[in-house]
Amino acid sequence: MAMLEEIINTISKAEQTTTFESGNEMAAMAAAQINYHIMGYFPITPSTEVAQYLDQMKARGEHDVKLIPADGEHGSAGICYGASATGARVFNATSANGFLYMIEQLPVQAGTRFPMVMNLVTRAVSGPLDIRGDHSDLYYGLNTGWVILTARTPQAVYDMNIMALKIAEHSKVRLPVIVAYDGFFTSHQKRKVDYFTDRKVVQQFVGECPTDYNFARDLKKPVTIGAHMNGEDLMNNHFQQSEAIYAAGEVYKEVAAEYAELSGRQYSVLDLYEMEDAEVAVFLLNSAAESAKDVVDRYREKGIKVGVISPNIIRPFPAKEIREVLKNVKALLVGERADSYGANGPNLTHEVKSALQDDKENQTIVLSRVFGLGGKDFYADDAEKFFDMAIDAAEKGFAEKPFDYYGHVPGNPEKILKPVITPQHGDVYKTGLIDVKMDEATNKLKVKIPPLRNLTNKPKRIASGHGACPGCGIFAGLELFFKGIEGDIVVLFQTGCAYVTTTSYPYSSHKQTMIHNLFQNGAATLSGTVEAFIELKRRGEIEVADDATFVMITGDGGMDIGMGSAIGTALRNHNLIMLEYDNEGYMNTGSQMSYSTPMGHMTSTSNVGKAQKGKAFHHKDTAQIMAATNIPYVFTGAESHPQDLIKKGAKAQWYAQNVGTVYGKILITCPLNWKSDDRYGEVILQQAVNSCFFPLYEVEQGVTTITYNPEEKNKRVELSEWLKYMGKTKHLLKEENKEILNDFEAEVEKRWNRLKAKHENPHL
Secondary structure (H helix, E strand, O other): HHHHHHHHHOOOOOOEEEEEEEEHHHHHHHHHHHHHOEEEEOOOOOOOHHHHHHHHHOOOOOOEEEEOOOHHHHHHHHHHHHHHHHHOOOEEOOOHHHHOOOOOOOHHHOOOOOOOOOEEOOOOOOOOOOOOOOOHHHHOOOOOEEEEOOOHHHHHHHHHHHHHHHHHHHOOOOOOOOEEEOOOOOOOOOEEEEEEEHHHHHHHHHOOOOOOOOOOOOOOOOOOOOOOOOEEEEEEEEHHHHHHHHHHHHHHHHHHHHHHHOOOOOOOEEEEEEOOOOOEEEEOOOOHHHHHHHHHHHHHEEEEEOOEEEEEEEOOOOOHHHHHOOOOOOEEEEEOOOOOOOOOOOOHHHHHHHHHHOOOOOEEEOOOOOOOOHHHHOOHHHHHHHHHHHHHHHHHHOOOOOOEEEEOOOOOHHOOOOOOOOOOHHHHHHOOEEEEEEEEEEEEEEEEEEHHHHOOOOOOOOOOOOOOOOOOOOHHHHHHHEEEEEEEEEEEEEEOOHHHHHHHOOEEEEEEOOEEHHHHHHHHHHHHOOOOOHHHHHOOOOOOOOOOOOEEEEOOOOHHHOHHHHHHEEEEEEEOOEEEOOOEEEEEOOOOOOOOOOOOEEEEOOOOOOOOOOOOOOOOHHHHHHHHOOOEEEEEOOOOOHHHHHHHHHHHHHHHHHOOOOOEEEEEEOHHHOOOOHHHHHHHHHHHOOOOOOOEEEEOOOOEEEOOOOOOOOOOOOHHHHHOOOOOOOOHHHHHHHHHHHHHHHHHHHHHHHHHHHHHHOOO
């Protein structure tokens, strides 16, 4: 090993620049230097930064990668598959539940043999939700048919992203490749990195994009991609795929050797530290292996022969290399940041054991420990305990506990969680001051509400103490809407700012029942809750004096990834309310562009620079989409017009309890990501309404009514009067961007005129 490194260091290497960057930055750097054709992506922590960095470079004109924002990870995987089937070079990055959401597409990509590269920034898979790093997502990818490389450092992330494409496109492989690295450890921690100064060096190394394959790119040579197969053909197909992934193991060695000559950095199949004469070892993936190496040095000083094994590739699994390195090792502890529940050890433990079974002379004792779940830190002291467990097993000749968790803490009955807030329900949320009646003549509801001061005694649904940013409009908007609802609620929060700032175990700001589920499935989840409630009540298994009102709270892009679930729920017409707080972006993951982001607005994935000027297309009109499902009631609202919003809350409750599904969209402020002054929150909302960007209206039983018309009140303002208050839009007011502003204004005017026509004609 040492001799190989000496040889490599003497080779003339390509010119490189030293920097100090994170893994996410280096993944983006590699992608930009390769200059992929397409990146289909969707933001999810902690992989989101990869697309952000690429978008920043795009705005500066540093690459030509076409970045396509998907409606969710399943969509992003589809974009990538379609592009790769066309013969384009394709790139993606994701994490955790996003990886699982796209996983249906991954075997399709591998089974039809279209290369691409995806960075998996590993993170805990919920539930419960935890956004920090472990390998529970990575393990779901082991059986997808993708080649999987693992990167311990930001340097390895850069290098392996370059190697990955060459492996993927190799004639013996032609498979997609995952580069997996640890979320928040490798992804965000900055370290010294060398990268090639001239991107032509990278492009020459990966070579020309292959064209000699059955791509859907030459209309003169039509192809059929993805034809279904019978059992015999599928057997042959999967055999070929199996042969290809094993071939990828040998191709990896070839590519790694070529890359070592170019860069001076060697990535053997196994990264071995002091394993030449080791009698005891630990096997660790990625960043944890680096922590363990310091402990090896200390033990070696004491004369204890220990070492660390960390694979650089786990698909194909390096069984041969594992057997060779463990020939004289008495005990090995395999530490894994994931579990395979019920299997008496996680995945890689069993693969190590399986590899050793083929060596009849091997006597290595294998222990397994699950550690570091949910981003729990792994320190040198923890590595010491791993080595001590293995040493103990070696001395005894057996492992007392072959499999266990490491780092869990027993509970203390004396510290059982107790409610801090006395539960509030029923009559405390009834004022008797709101009157809702159906007008038989018009087939519309008539609502009477008291002056707002008379509703101030109504308790808030969400307690103080949440962690929202200063000036956040979510809870002011939600509480105003809830003022219009009498009695109990059962509320479901999709993942988003409103959820993560009110529930962090063991704390909760919710005074009434709250359920959480992920972005893409909130509406379907709550529909199940509603129907279960109704059925349990019908059977007499629960007793309630009054029916609760069921409300799903979505926002932060939830009506992008969750649109399909929402439409399905609406078409089934369940008795519930879907309420979207619109902050015009994926704010919970750092202000990425969503489909609700208006045209030209700057976000972290629609940057402003010489090559682009913010978001390139118009915002989604969710209210009109939901109205097209013919649900009984759809509305828009804003905190700037409180009486209007409270009335609509009262109507929403009546329709949800008596007719069916309701959808509402309320505009709320996000000073942090809008780059606006906190004190201008209400002004921004007023100007958004008065400019007709966010008109206030309702669609009741299919009939549209504008509930506030700024033109009739002589309060209509230019779009610029709204845009000037936000830093994310000031570039639109510059002369060089006038064309974008004109396009935006024309779209707002078109939608407003269409809405007025519907208001004037009940048949539209």
